[in-house]
Amino acid sequence: MTEPSPELMEKVVNLTKRRGFVFPSSEIYGGFRSTWDYGPLGVLMKRNVMDAWWRSMVQLRDDIVGIDSAILMAPRVWEASGHLETFTDPLVDCRNCKERWREDQIEGACPNCGSHDLTEARPFHLMFKTFVGPVEDDASVAYLRPETAQGIFVNFMNVLQTSRKKPPFGIAQMGKSFRNEITPGNFIFRTREFEQMEMEFFVPPTEAPTWFEYWCRERRQWYIDLGIPEDMLRMRQHDPEELSHYSAGTADVEFLFPFGWGELEGVANRTDYDLTQHATFSGERLEYFDQASGERYVPHVIEPAAGVGRSMMAFLLAAYDEDVIEGESRTVLRLHPRLAPVKVAVLPLSKKETLTPTAREVLDLVQPHFMSDYDETQSIGRRYRRQDEAGTPYCVTIDFETLDDRAVTVRDRDTLAQDRVSIDKLVDYLRERLPL
Ligand code: GAP
Numbered sequence: 001m002t003e004p005s006p007e008l009m010e011k012v013v014n015l016t017k018r019r020g021f022v023f024p025s026s027e028i029y030g031g032f033r034s035t036w037d038y039g040p041l042g043v044l045m046k047r048n049v050m051d052a053w054w055r056s057m058v059q060l061r062d063d064i065v066g067i068d069s070a071i072l073m074a075p076r077v078w079e080a081s082g083h084l085e086t087f088t089d090p091l092v093d094c095r096n097c098k099e100r101w102r103e104d105q106i107e108g109a110c111p112n113c114g115s116h117d118l119t120e121a122r123p124f125h126l127m128f129k130t131f132v133g134p135v136e137d138d139a140s141v142a143y144l145r146p147e148t149a150q151g152i153f154v155n156f157m158n159v160l161q162t163s164r165k166k167p168p169f170g171i172a173q174m175g176k177s178f179r180n181e182i183t184p185g186n187f188i189f190r191t192r193e194f195e196q197m198e199m200e201f202f203v204p205p206t207e208a209p210t211w212f213e214y215w216c217r218e219r220r221q222w223y224i225d226l227g228i229p230e231d232m233l234r235m236r237q238h239d240p241e242e243l244s245h246y247s248a249g250t251a252d253v254e255f256l257f258p259f260g261w262g263e264l265e266g267v268a269n270r271t272d273y274d275l276t277q278h279a280t281f282s283g284e285r286l287e288y289f290d291q292a293s294g295e296r297y298v299p300h301v302i303e304p305a306a307g308v309g310r311s312m313m314a315f316l317l318a319a320y321d322e323d324v325i326e327g328e329s330r331t332v333l334r335l336h337p338r339l340a341p342v343k344v345a346v347l348p349l350s351k352k353e354t355l356t357p358t359a360r361e362v363l364d365l366v367q368p369h370f371m372s373d374y375d376e377t378q379s380i381g382r383r384y385r386r387q388d389e390a391g392t393p394y395c396v397t398i399d400f401e402t403l404d405d406r407a408v409t410v411r412d413r414d415t416l417a418q419d420r421v422s423i424d425k426l427v428d429y430l431r432e433r434l435p436l
Helices: 008-018 040-059 075-081 149-153 156-163 205-225 273-282 308-319 356-366 380-390 400-405 423-433
Strands: 022-024 036-038 064-066 088-093 100-102 122-125 129-131 141-143 169-178 193-203 233-237 250-257 260-271 288-290 295-297 300-307 320-325 328-333 344-348 372-374 394-398 407-412 418-422
Touching: 008 022, 008 308, 008 320, 008 328, 036 040, 040 064, 040 169, 040 193, 040 205, 040 308, 075 141, 075 149, 075 273, 149 169, 149 193, 149 273, 156 169, 193 205, 193 308, 205 233, 205 250, 205 260, 205 300, 233 260, 250 308, 260 273, 260 308, 273 300, 300 308, 308 320, 328 380, 344 356, 344 380, 356 372, 356 394, 356 423, 380 394, 394 423, 400 407, 407 423, 418 423
Parallel strands: 064 169, 344 372, 344 394
Antiparallel strands: 022 036, 088 100, 088 122, 129 141, 169 193, 193 300, 233 250, 250 260, 260 300, 288 295, 320 328, 394 407, 407 418
16 A cells, blocks of 8 residues: 655645645735635646546547536526535534534534534535625525536536437536635645536436446546556445435545545436426426437436546645655656646757757747747756656757757656657657657
8 A cells, every 4th residue: 555654745735836836825915715826837737637537528438528607507506406405514613712613524622722612513504605796685696606517407408409419428517616615625625616527427217326336437447547556546435324415326536645535536326316406496397308219207317526626636646756866866746648737848958059049949849749848047957857846757858969960868757768869750759658
C-alpha cells in the first residue's frame, strides 16, 4: 500500500501556490472563506482533467451526448428534485466558544474547545439563495444550482427528441455548482463553489443493476488510466442511512488522501425518481416510447458524479515525487501527459542571441500542436528543475550544435533519457509520445 506521508499535503499545497496552480481567492483582501482561484498552470491542468473526462464520456462513445445548461433554473426545479426540502446538513452550535459544526462530523464534544454544551441539531440549508430581477421579494427568489444533474433531467425530452438516442443512453455535463458548506476545507477538497462532471445514464428499468456495476468499474478505471495507483483507490458502498434522498444505491470511488480515504466521485442508482418528480411538478410527460415494442416507460438513471477540484487534487497528490539526480534533489510531478499543464518546454541552452531565432522557430513549430512554454532565463539545470516541478513531460533544448545540425535534445521528465532529434522530425517524435 502506497501510504501518503503526513507532510505530503503541505508539500503539494506549497507547490501549487509557489508554481501558480492554485491561489487563495481574493488573497490581497486576506482570502475569502475557503474559495480558491486557479493560476496559469492550474487552469491548464483543470481543463485537462475536464477534457479527459469529456473525451472518455462523450467523444469516445456513441451512446452519450453532452449539454451545457444554465446555473440559474426555475425554483420549481428544486422543489421537484427534493433539494428545497431535504438538502440540509444537521448543524450544532457550541454555546461555549460559539463555533458551528456539522453534527455528523463531531463526537459529542466541540472540536475547538472540548465543551459538551452544544445546541440541539438544526437543519441548515445548503443551497445559495439569490434574487432575480430588480425586486428582492419571495417571487424573485432563485438558487444557485447545487448539482449540475437537474439541468440534465429537465432537458431529457429536448435531448431525446433532437439526438435520436434511445435508452440505454447518457447525457453528460460539466460545470459549476454551489453549496453553502458548513465545514469547507482540506484545500480544494470541499469548497462552496466547485465544478462537477456528471453524467445521467438513462436505462430500461430492469437493466439498472447491470449498468450500475458497469459504471462503477468504468469510473474507477478512469482514475487508474490517468495515473492513480490502484492501491490508492477503493470503492465504498453507502449504508442505507447514508443514501441521498434520490438514491436506491450509491458507491463512492474513494482516494487515499493524506487525511484519510475521501470521496472522489459517487455512482448512484437514482431510479426513476427525478424524471417522475419533474413530470409531476411540470405536468409534462417525461418518458420513453419504444416504437418497435409499443412500450412506454420512465427510464431509470445511473449517475456517475465527479468533482473537478477533488480529482485534480488526487492527481497532484499521486504524482508528487522527490528524487535525487547526480547528487541534487529534485521535486517532480509525475503527471500523466494528458493531465500535465505544459507538454513541451523549449529551452535555448544559453541566453546568447545567436540561439534565440532557432529556439523561437522551434517554439513556433511545436506550439500549434502542444501546450508549450518558452524559458531562457537561469541555468539549464534550474530550468529543467522548474519544468519537473510543473510536471512538463518533455524539455527541448536548443544548443550551439543545433545551429549546424538542425537537431535538438529532447529530455524525458521521468526517465531523464535525452534523445537527439532533428527539428524536422520533432513534432512527429513528440506526437508519438504525447497522447491526444
Ligand atoms: N448529482 C449528484 C451529486 O451532486 P455528490 O456526491 O453530492 O453527488 C458529486 O457530488 C461530486 O461532486 C463529489 O463526489 C465531489 O467530487 C464533488 N463535490 C461535491 N460537493 C463538493 C464540495 N463542496 N467541494 C468540492 N467538490 C464537491
